[in-house]
Amino acid sequence: MARTTGTKRAILDAALQLAAERGISGTTMDDVAERAGVAKGSLYYNFSSKDQLFEGLMLEGMSALTEALREARAGAQGEAAIEALVTTLLGRIKANTPLARVIAGDIFRTDRPWQETSFAFRHEALAEFAAAIDGAGRERSVPAGQDPGASVTWSTQLMAASVFGATLMAGLEWLVSDPDRPQADVVDAVLATFGRSREPAVVQAKTPR
Amino acid sequence: MARTTGTKRAILDAALQLAAERGISGTTMDDVAERAGVAKGSLYYNFSSKDQLFEGLMLEGMSALTEALREARAGAQGEAAIEALVTTLLGRIKANTPLARVIAGDIFRTDRPWQETSFAFRHEALAEFAAAIDGAGRERSVPAGQDPGASVTWSTQLMAASVFGATLMAGLEWLVSDPDRPQADVVDAVLATFGRSREPAVVQAKTPR
Numbered sequence: 001m002a003r004t005t006g007t008k009r010a011i012l013d014a015a016l017q018l019a020a021e022r023g024i025s026g027t028t029m030d031d032v033a034e035r036a037g038v039a040k041g042s043l044y045y046n047f048s049s050k051d052q053l054f055e056g057l058m059l060e061g062m063s064a065l066t067e068a069l070r071e072a073r074a075g076a077q078g079e080a081a082i083e084a085l086v087t088t089l090l091g092r093i094k095a096n097t098p099l100a101r102v103i104a105g106d107i108f109r110t111d112r113p114w115q116e117t118s119f120a121f122r123h124e125a126l127a128e129f130a131a132a133i134d135g136a137g138r139e140r141s142v143p144a145g146q147d148p149g150a151s152v153t154w155s156t157q158l159m160a161a162s163v164f165g166a167t168l169m170a171g172l173e174w175l176v177s178d179p180d181r182p183q184a185d186v187v188d189a190v191l192a193t194f195g196r197s198r199e200p201a202v203v204q205a206k207t208p209r
Numbered sequence: 210m211a212r213t214t215g216t217k218r219a220i221l222d223a224a225l226q227l228a229a230e231r232g233i234s235g236t237t238m239d240d241v242a243e244r245a246g247v248a249k250g251s252l253y254y255n256f257s258s259k260d261q262l263f264e265g266l267m268l269e270g271m272s273a274l275t276e277a278l279r280e281a282r283a284g285a286q287g288e289a290a291i292e293a294l295v296t297t298l299l300g301r302i303k304a305n306t307p308l309a310r311v312i313a314g315d316i317f318r319t320d321r322p323w324q325e326t327s328f329a330f331r332h333e334a335l336a337e338f339a340a341a342i343d344g345a346g347r348e349r350s351v352p353a354g355q356d357p358g359a360s361v362t363w364s365t366q367l368m369a370a371s372v373f374g375a376t377l378m379a380g381l382e383w384l385v386s387d388p389d390r391p392q393a394d395v396v397d398a399v400l401a402t403f404g405r406s407r408e409p410a411v412v413q414a415k416t417p418r
Contacts, residue, residue, distance in 0.1 A: 025235035110230070155401070158379045163402060165374040166372065166402070170374060185367075188364070194403055195403060
């Protein structure tokens with residue numbers, strides 16, 4: 001997705017700040033125009049409605065996340081793929097906590113105009129985790145490019161939701177309780193929950209970070 | 210907590226339905242009065258403001274949850290305590306999905322008047338998971354009655370958040386994707402994520418359900 005700039009970017013950023021502070025339902029177009037420092041005409045020129053604005057914001061965030069997860073999994077095999085996904089998701093939560101909060105609060109809402117698209121993205125994100133779990137169990141990964149969710153059992157789908165939920169909740173807890181702790185400590189704690197530990201090679205590669 | 214009945218109960222139930230459908234911010238006191246079938250005077254007689262109403266709703270739900278978790282952990286030792294907590298949390302999500310959705314969406318909001326109380330409840334709920342994790346690792350549990358969070362390390366706190374988040378997300382995914390599946394299958398999938406399996410004795414005890 002091309003990076004959005006200028007007025008459109010300012011509007012999306014203001015909408016995100018406000019949604020993180022007071023929820024999507026609690027945010028009005030007037031609030032967004034004021035926070036972004038743009039005229040209402042300019043706001044409506046860029047986004048014809050509040051629904052369209054927040055749909056754009058959610059989709060931008062969710063597609064960036066699924067793309068990052070896809071890349072992370074494609075670059076790793078077996079057990080390391082799960083670690084790569086956990087590390088990537090934690091990194092995104094840290095890099096954009098307001099967005100993580102807004103997505104976390106929206107992910108199981110059933111009243112949003114963007115519900116179907118949001119559902120599709122959740123499915124895609126979970127499919128990456130499912131493929132990594134499948135690959136770790138069978139010591140092989142689903143090739144990049146192939147639909148990783150194609151042959152996933154319901155039980156693997158639930159395990160994928162578990163790994164995703166564990167990482168999301170641990171990440172948000174990290175940033176609420178002690179955000180100065182290094183990300184590697186959070187990765188360790190999440191992997192320890194799964195009875196796993198970081199791959200030595202990956203620890204090595206990440207030391208300079 | 211004494212069970213709320215009559216008009217107050219009807220108001221709380223209507224508020225929950227509406228919040229699950231359109232969010233707390235998207236729900237007005239007028240909506241609640243209409244859905245509950247009570248006059249506005251009666252609504253305001255029971256709850257002086259929308260904040261007071263939703264604070265009451267959240268606290269009722271969260272205190273029932275932490276009490277159920279406390280009981281579940283107190284009745285089990287070591288590994289079985291984790292299974293008991295996972296089973297209890299999934300049972301509550303199944304029994305009151307709208308409430309689970311509303312709490313899940315609210316848990317990391319930082320703008321609610323009830324934020325401090327909500328934070329305290331989250332801490333209490335996580336402390337039960339932390340005590341179970343500690344107990345499983347050290348093959349002993351923190352005695353019931355003793356503050357289970359007193360000596361918990363940060364890493365155990367994050368693992369507790371992981372187990373809680375895994376169970377919550379798997380539970381919501383269960384109810385979105387295939388709610389007719391038996392709860393035991395979901396418990397199995399969550400425990401498998403942690404590299405654990407159900408205790409044979411517990412499987413036995415639950416078969417007739």
